[in-house]
Structure formats: structure tokens, C-alpha cells
Amino acid sequence: xxxxxxxxxxxxxxxxxxxxxxxxxxxxxxxxxxxxxxxxxxxxxxxxxxxxxxxxxxxxxxxxxxxxxxxxxxxxxxxxxxxxxxxxxxxxxxxxxxxxxxxxxxxxxxxxxxxxxxxxxxxxxxxxxxxxxxxxxxxxxxxxxxxxxxxxxxxxxxxxxxxxxxxxxxxxxxxxxxxxxxxxxxxxxxxxxxxxxxxxxxxxxxxxxxxxxxxxxxxxxxxxxxxxxxxxxxxxxxxxxxxxxxxxxxxxxxxxxxxxxxxxxxxxxxxxxxxxxxxxxxxxxxxxxxxxxxxxxxxxxxxxxxxxxxxxxxxxxxxxxxxxxxxxxxxxxxxxxxxxxxxxxxxxxxxxxxxxxxxxxxxxxxxxxxxxxxxxxxxxxxxxxxxxxxxxxxxxxxxxxxxxxxxxxxxxxxxxxxxx
Ligand SMILES: O=C(O)C1=C[C@@H](OP(=O)(O)O)[C@@H](O)[C@H](O)C1
Ligand SMILES: C=C(OP(=O)(O)O)C(=O)O
Numbered sequence: 483x484x485x486x487x488x489x490x491x492x493x494x495x496x497x498x499x500x501x502x503x504x505x506x507x508x509x510x511x512x513x514x515x516x517x518x519x520x521x522x523x524x525x526x527x528x529x530x531x532x533x534x535x536x537x538x539x540x541x542x543x544x545x546x547x548x549x550x551x552x553x554x555x556x557x558x559x560x561x562x563x564x565x566x567x568x569x570x571x572x573x574x575x576x577x578x579x580x581x582x583x584x585x586x587x588x589x590x591x592x593x594x595x596x597x598x599x600x601x602x603x604x605x606x607x608x609x610x611x612x613x614x615x616x617x618x619x620x621x622x623x624x625x626x627x628x629x630x631x632x633x634x635x636x637x638x639x640x641x642x643x644x645x646x647x648x649x650x651x652x653x654x655x656x657x658x659x660x661x662x663x664x665x666x667x668x669x670x671x672x673x674x675x676x677x678x679x680x681x682x683x684x685x686x687x688x689x690x691x692x693x694x695x696x697x698x699x700x701x702x703x704x705x706x707x708x709x710x711x712x713x714x715x716x717x718x719x720x721x722x723x724x725x726x727x728x729x730x731x732x733x734x735x736x737x738x739x740x741x742x743x744x745x746x747x748x749x750x751x752x753x754x755x756x757x758x759x760x761x762x763x764x765x766x767x768x769x770x771x772x773x774x775x776x777x778x779x780x781x782x783x784x785x786x787x788x789x790x791x792x793x794x795x796x797x798x799x800x801x802x803x804x805x806x807x808x809x810x811x812x813x814x815x816x817x818x819x820x821x822x823x824x825x826x827x828x829x830x831x832x833x834x835x836x837x838x839x840x841x842x843x844x845x846x847x848x849x850x851x852x853x854x855x856x857x858x859x860x861x862x863x864x865x866x867x868x869x870x871x872x873x874x875x876x877x878x879x880x881x882x883x884x885x886x887x888x889x890x891x892x893x894x895x896x897x898x899x900x901x902x
Contacts, residue, residue, distance in 0.1 A: 485877035487865035488897040492728030498712030500525035511683040512553035517705030532568030575644035579652035582628035591623040632657035639667030654685035657697035671742030714743035716884040718787040725755035726794040727866040729767035742781040773797030782806035786860035796841035812852040846870030851879040
């Protein structure tokens with residue numbers, strides 16, 4: 483699918499889409515609980531749909547009502563010996579240890595970008611927990627056989643926090659007096675989100691400096707009601723759109739959220755945009771924008787919207803944390819450099835630092851998403867202040883996290899033409 487986004491002034495109000503990070507965790511917790519859980523404001527992005535299908539294959543019954551989903555479970559009791567996590571990195575890294583709670587041999591697969599993302603962690607760590615595990619040279623598909631037996635282990639958290647999220651969620655159902663130690667953990671706020679979600683479903687973990695995670699007495703997940711928060715990762719694109727091209731109010735954003743990408747607000751403020759935070763809304767308005775410095779090591783998904791912002795800021799913006807981008811849906815440092823380069827914006831990659839030379843004018847161009855939702859959205863936002871229309875190829879990539887994105891951009895005054 484091709485989408486053309488033309489320059490436009492942004493003005494209006496929009497409600498943030500549901501967070502896929504929160505939704506996928508809630509689906510996993512509801513699967514691990516015994517009884518009926520209600521998930522309100524459920525997400526319908528491809529990653530969320532994949533999580534629902536995985537939960538069903540692992541034994542949950544799901545009733546989809548218009549306003550909420552009911553997930554009834556009796557713990558992990560697989561119906562099939564195969565699960566497919568679609569393109570979700572979190573999905574596969576979270577559901578693999580959870581599936582390993584069962585003694586059934588299970589094949590775990592995915593498609594698209596997920597087939598190139600590293601999974602060798604499981605081959606190293608799961609055998610320490612008495613789970614057999616093979617991969618195809620560190621990639622999909624995985625073949626596992628549990629049951630997982632929690633043990634005191636030390637793991638490396640530098641590649642991705644998602645493996646730890648999976649272990650924490652699985653340990654929560656069975657662990658007793660055991661500690662996971664993590665070295666060099668990255669994306670820490672995502673672990674805070676995992677612990678917060680687990681606590682909401684009745685499982686508490688004692689955390690020390692994001693290095694030690696201790697499970698005391700045996701606990702069990704409690705079925706309950708959960709409302710999925712608005713998504714700061716997706717909303718970051720709308721907030722940047724307003725900061726560079728007008729003004730907007732984004733609703734259903736918890737400004738006290740544990741989501742890491744709430745950090746977009748700091749960069750917006752540093753760039754000179756006007757930001758007004760309510761409890762569940764953010765108002766944002768354009769002003770003279772200047773280059774800024776930030777460290778996105780722990781919020782790597784902010785790179786694409788930060789680049790769209792920086793392209794509109796006079797001067798050279800410095801963003802730290804590029805090394806976190808190599809194993810996302812695309813190698814995002816390189817992809818941003820290539821696609822923004824087509825729009826006339828120079829990006830230099832110097833080790834772990836990205837330099838965006840902004841304020842030089844964004845040019846009309848044809849760009850490609852590389853099947854990466856956040857690249858498609860960043861290009862769409864950049865198009866708002868370009869000197870002509872920007873054509874985005876493979877624009878349907880947004881469905882992974884934010885199927886409503888082009889509609890929301892239009893709702894705010896964006897000129898978006900979707901070619902079938
Ligand atoms: O736990 C999560 O929901 C996520 C964690 C982050 O991954 P890493 O921990 O690999 O940085 C983030 O990039 C991803 O989009 C979602
Ligand atoms: C990297 C992402 O997700 P995941 O790792 O869950 O596929 C993302 O949403 O940008």
C-alpha cells in the first residue's frame with residue numbers, strides 16, 4: 483500500500499490508541515490467571531491480535547465484545563503444539579517462557595521482520611531452567627519443551643529487556659524464594675511496566691536497582707479487570723506533528739504512566755515546543771524549534787519521532803542510544819538515515835550517537851517503510867512540513883502497532899491519500 487502525505491497545518495483533538503506494550507502484557511497475565519479477566523480499551527494492532535491468538539492456543543478462551551474483551555483461563559494448558567507470534571518481538575520473548583510452563587513440546591514461530599531478530603538468548607538461558615530449547619542458528623523457529631523450573635540465574639539484559647519481561651511473567655506463576663540477577667539492563671522502564679502489570683494481577687516482585695528481582699512466597703496471578711492505557715509510543719508521532727506543524731490536544735494519555743516513551747515530552751520541551759500536561763491529556767503547540775540533546779537508550783522506540791522533530795529544529799540534534807536500534811523491525815539507525823536522506827535531511831551515525839542536521843528544509847520524496855511501522859509514521863510526520871507531497875511505500879507497516887495512525891493524522895488536519 484502507498485500513502486501520500488502532503489504538507490498541512492495540524493489542528494484538533496484526538497484520542498491516543500491503546501498501548502500494545504500494556505495490552506500484550508495484560509493478555510499474558512490473563513492467560514496465567516485462573517478465572518475471567520476483563521480487558522477494557524483493548525488494542526487491535528497486529529501485535530495485540532497475535533498475542534490474543536497465542537493466548538488462545540495456550541488455553542485461554544476469549545470473547546471479543548465491542549468495548550472490552552473477556553479472557554477466561556485455567557492457566558497455561560496448550561491446545562496446540564505450535565504458536566505464532568506474528569511480528570511481535572515482545573510477543574515471542576514474553577510468551578516463550580510462559581509456554582515453557584507446560585510440559586508439551588511446542589514450536590514457536592513468527593513472520594516478517596521477526597524471522598531476522600535474535601533469539602539465541604533462549605538457547606542459552608532456558609536449559610538452565612530445565613527447558614529444552616533449539617533455534618535455527620539463533621533465529622526462528624524455536625522448539626521448546628518444559629516444564630520451566632525457576633532457578634537463581636544471572637542474565638545479560640543489554641540486548642533487550644523483553645527476555646527479562648518473559649522470565650518475570652513466567653516466574654510469577656511458579657517461583658518460590660528465588661532471584662533473577664540482570665547485568666547491564668537496557669530499556670528499564672519497560673521492566674517497570676512489567677512489574678506494575680504483574681502487581682495489578684496480584685503478583686509482586688522485589689526489585690533492587692533493576693539488577694535483582696526477588697520472588698518470595700509462591701504466588702498466583704489473579705483474574706481481574708484491566709484498562710489498557712493510551713500509547714505514548716504512538717502518540718509521540720502526533721505530539722511531534724503538532725510541535726512542527728500547528729497545535730493539538732491528545733487525550734487518554736496518562737502523564738503519570740510507567741511507559742518509557744512518555745519521555746518524548748522532555749525532548750519536545752527542550753526543542754522549544756509549548757507543552758501543557760493535564761492528568762490524562764497533553765496540549766502541544768508549535769514555536770521556534772531549536773536542536774536539542776537527549777539519550778534514548780532506554781526509550782529506543784522514540785528515535786523515529788525524535789528524528790522527525792529534529793529535522794524541523796534549527797541546528798544539529800544529538801541523540802544517544804543508536805546501538806539499541808540494530809535489532810528492531812529494521813536496523814532503524816540506518817533506515818532513518820536512508821529515508822530521511824531522501825527527504826534532504828542529513829543524519830550522521832557516530833558510534834552510539836545520531837546527529838540530525840535539522841532546519842535545512844524537508845524535500846518532497848518517495849520513501850519506503852522497510853516494513854517498519856515507526857519509519858512509516860516518522861516519514862508521514864516529516865511530510866507535514868516538506869516542500870511538497872511525500873509518498874510512503876509499504877505504508878501498511880503501521881498496522882503492527884497503530885492501525886488508526888493515518889486516520890488520526892487526518893483527524894488533526896493531515897492530508898493523507900491512501901492508494902489501494
Ligand atoms: O517490552 C516492551 O513492550 C518493549 C520493549 C522495548 O524493546 P527492548 O527491550 O528490546 O528495547 C521496545 O523497543 C519494544 O517496542 C517494546
Ligand atoms: C520494536 C518494537 O516492537 P517489538 O520489539 O515488540 O516487535 C516496536 O514496537 O517498535
